[in-house]
Amino acid sequence: MSQGGWQQTEQGHPWEVHRDERRSRLRSYGTVAALVALFIWSYRGSEIYLTRLFSEEGLGQILVYVKGLFPPDLSRGVVADAAYGAWETFAISFLGILLAVVIALMLVFFASRNLVYSGLLYELEESGRWRHMLRMLPYLAAKGVLNFLRTVPEMVWALIFVFIVGLGPFPGVLALGIHTGGVLGKLFAEVLENVDPQPIESLQSTGAGKVQILVYGIMPQVLPQFVSYTLYRWEVNIRMAAVLGFVGAGGLGQRIHIAISLFLGHQLLTLLIALYVLVTAVDYLSAYLRKRLL
Amino acid sequence: MDLAKRQTSLFPYVFGILFLIALADSWQRAEVNPLVFVEKEGREALWKFLSGMFPPDLSWTFLSFIVRPTLETVQISVMGTCIAVLIGFPLGLLGTSTLVFRGILNEAEVAGSAVRWSLRFSLYFLARAGLSLFRCIPEFVWAFMFVRAVGLGPFPGVLAIGVAYGGMLGKVYSEIFESVHTGPLEALQSTGANKLQIFFYGWFPQILPNFVSYTLYRWECAVRASAILGLVGAGGLGQQIEISMRMFNFHEVLTLLGVLFILVAAADTISAKVRGLL
Numbered sequence: 395m396s397q398g399g400w401q402q403t404e405q406g407h408p409w410e411v412h413r414d415e416r417r418s419r420l421r422s423y424g425t426v427a428a429l430v431a432l433f434i435w436s437y438r439g440s441e442i443y444l445t446r447l448f449s450e451e452g453l454g455q456i457l458v459y460v461k462g463l464f465p466p467d468l469s470r471g472v473v474a475d476a477a478y479g480a481w482e483t484f485a486i487s488f489l490g491i492l493l494a495v496v497i498a499l500m501l502v503f504f505a506s507r508n509l510v511y512s513g514l515l516y517e518l519e520e521s522g523r524w525r526h527m528l529r530m531l532p533y534l535a536a537k538g539v540l541n542f543l544r545t546v547p548e549m550v551w552a553l554i555f556v557f558i559v560g561l562g563p564f565p566g567v568l569a570l571g572i573h574t575g576g577v578l579g580k581l582f583a584e585v586l587e588n589v590d591p592q593p594i595e596s597l598q599s600t601g602a603g604k605v606q607i608l609v610y611g612i613m614p615q616v617l618p619q620f621v622s623y624t625l626y627r628w629e630v631n632i633r634m635a636a637v638l639g640f641v642g643a644g645g646l647g648q649r650i651h652i653a654i655s656l657f658l659g660h661q662l663l664t665l666l667i668a669l670y671v672l673v674t675a676v677d678y679l680s681a682y683l684r685k686r687l688l
Numbered sequence: 689m690d691l692a693k694r695q696t697s698l699f700p701y702v703f704g705i706l707f708l709i710a711l712a713d714s715w716q717r718a719e720v721n722p723l724v725f726v727e728k729e730g731r732e733a734l735w736k737f738l739s740g741m742f743p744p745d746l747s748w749t750f751l752s753f754i755v756r757p758t759l760e761t762v763q764i765s766v767m768g769t770c771i772a773v774l775i776g777f778p779l780g781l782l783g784t785s786t787l788v789f790r791g792i793l794n795e796a797e798v799a800g801s802a803v804r805w806s807l808r809f810s811l812y813f814l815a816r817a818g819l820s821l822f823r824c825i826p827e828f829v830w831a832f833m834f835v836r837a838v839g840l841g842p843f844p845g846v847l848a849i850g851v852a853y854g855g856m857l858g859k860v861y862s863e864i865f866e867s868v869h870t871g872p873l874e875a876l877q878s879t880g881a882n883k884l885q886i887f888f889y890g891w892f893p894q895i896l897p898n899f900v901s902y903t904l905y906r907w908e909c910a911v912r913a914s915a916i917l918g919l920v921g922a923g924g925l926g927q928q929i930e931i932s933m934r935m936f937n938f939h940e941v942l943t944l945l946g947v948l949f950i951l952v953a954a955a956d957t958i959s960a961k962v963r964g965l966l
Contacts, residue, residue, distance in 0.1 A: 425965070432766055439763035440842040440923075456837045485714035492711070545949045549828075549916040549926070553933045558733045559725070563718040637828040640920060641930075644718075647828075654832050670824050686699060 459659075466667060467660035475649065476668040483645035483672060486566040487635035491628045493571025497543070498578035504536035505579060506586035509608070540583070543576025548634050552643045566643030570635055574627055581627075585619045586612070618688050625680040632676040636669050646672070740938030744946060751943075754928055758947055761924035764842050764914035765955075768849025769907045775822070775854030780861030782815035787865060815858075823855025827913055831922045845922030849910050857906055864898045865891075904959040911955040915948050925951075 503509055548569050555565030594611040602610070639647020646669055653662040724730040781787055788794070789808035827848045834844035872890040881889070918926025925948060932940035 425962075433770065436763035436766035436770075439760060440767045440846050442767060442843055442846060443838075459833070459837050482717055485717040488710055488714045489718050489720060545952055546945055547912055547916045547948075549919055550929055550933075550945070553919075553930065554737065557933070558737060559721075559730055564720055564724070567718050567720060633824075633826050637826045640828060640832070650829055651832070654829075654836065657836075666825060666829070669829075670821075673824055686703075 462657070462659035463663040465660065466663040467658075468664065472661050472664050476646070476664050479639075479646040479649045479665070480668045480672045482563055483632070483635045483639075483647070483669075484676070486563050486570060486638070486643070486645050487628065487632040487676070489567045490570030490574060490635060491624060491631055493567060494574035494578050494627065494631075495624055497571065497575030498582050501536045501540055501575075501579050502582040502586065503608075504532045505540055505583040507533060508587055508589070509612075536579075537583075540576045540579040543572050544580060545576075546573065548573040548638065549641060552638045552641045556642045561642045561644075563644030566635060566638040566645060569638060569643065570631055574631055578623060578627055581623045582616070582620055585616045585623070589615050621687055622684060625684050629673075629677055629680050632673055636672070736936075737938055740936065741942040743939060744942040745937070745939040746943060750940060754925070754944065754947060757918070757923070757925050757928050758951065760842050761911065761915045761918075761926075761951065764845045764849065764917070764922075764924055765907060765910040767846045768853060768914060769903065769910050771846060771850025772853035772857050772906065772910075773903060775850060776819075776857030776861055779815045779819050779854070780858040780865060782811055783819055783858060783862040784865040785812060786868070786870075788812045816862075819855045819858040819862075821855070822851050823853075823859065825852065827852035827917065828920060831917045832920045835921045840921045840923075842923035845914055845917040845924060848917060848922060849913055853906055853910060853913075857903065860902050861899065864895050864902070868894045901963050904962060908952070908955045908959050912952055915951065 551569035551573050552565055555568045559565050559568070589612055593615065594607055597607045597611040635645055635647075636650075637647045639645045639649065640651045642648070646665060650662065650665050650669070652658070653665055725734060789805055789812055794808070830852050831844055831848035834847045838844050838847070868891055872894070873886055876886045876890040914922075914924050914926075916926040916929070918924040918928065919930045921927065925944060929941060929944050929948075932938075932944060
């Protein structure tokens, strides 16, 4: 406690300062205690056996496993298969991100408040209560759909679509597209809500209609960010596309799944290398596109 | 001149053509067939799934049965994030060029000593390579490999999240560390503070807010991830989702998705609250 805290200050009574400080200190103690409790609870619940992991046997097991991976199987058939799988994964992620953009663009204009019912575009309209509510409906619906799409993980979407359309890469595309559509929709909506109102206002003052404002005032502002977010999500998706195969949705994941299940260590390493190359290539491609397009 | 350059640039055409080729090729390769949903078989499966989901299974036996996996999901995410920080923080420190081999903290020591410089650079390079290896392999693959190495249960899930997220955290941490303002560090140095003092009084306060908020963000992701890692046998809700899906008990799937939704929303709220405290 510093000396200053006790002296009469202009901001308030000294005792109040004192009490505030005590409360905040109590709160930080409380937070720390809660964190420690959470940690202990989690530690016990997740059946961690560090002793077992770092015992000679555990480490030995891992070491044997890792040793079993080397050297990678570079025979022609395996490499060709890995390359084919990588290509398929690329296709899944590419179509997935396109589908996601389509879904997001379909929903996002309803899911941003300033385009649907409030703000600059609507300040002149007489705001009847019912009218306002009616305008909020599509907003809430679009938000709800986006939330739903986003909350169900890709993997679960993949399970569902494998059931509906059968095995193969197509359910992977659908799963990625739908989940990422939800994510992109949320990100796009945030971009749209943070749009700079000045161009809109000047367009409005020239008598432009709402569609014109959208096309000339809003889209030019948000498009670069849309592209940038899309590329970023693509980088995430390529990783996800690679593992969707675990539930039967094709690509590298399927091959990795088989290789791990059958203890084909050397092939597994080849596939992991292919995955690494693919992910890195997409990262570079997306960085390049970002530089060129923006 | 800029305008002329832009007009002669072939980039838009090349990009457009490549895009179309990639689209056509991917369309074929991914066996895209939107008609599946209209065909009888697909329609029936879709209907079976949708109608099977309702009503969700809210029976007491099922709900009490999934309490344990739900809690386990939370526990996996917390421990996984802890391990990720334990991996990511030191490697992130080593992977920060301004802390390891260049910048104001090191300029006096490294100058003129090529050996010292290259030693430090190789340390930096190794840390970066390790991080990139950790994060390049998806947590799913890690989980599957750890299941093989340490057996079924939540533990492989913890390790998988720890390693994969450790790689991601480490990379972002090093970016945070690199964006530290050198002004306060220099000021401290000029008063004669040693490295540890500079670290605690000049450097640490600067990184703390970003550090905490990014870690929390990753924890949110970890909740999601740990919920599905169960698909490969790493405990948590995912295992149950897969079982229900494979048994065609879609009303259970809906319940599980509802629980997952609540879990993720709760994690979002908590981390937003904590971030607000900062």
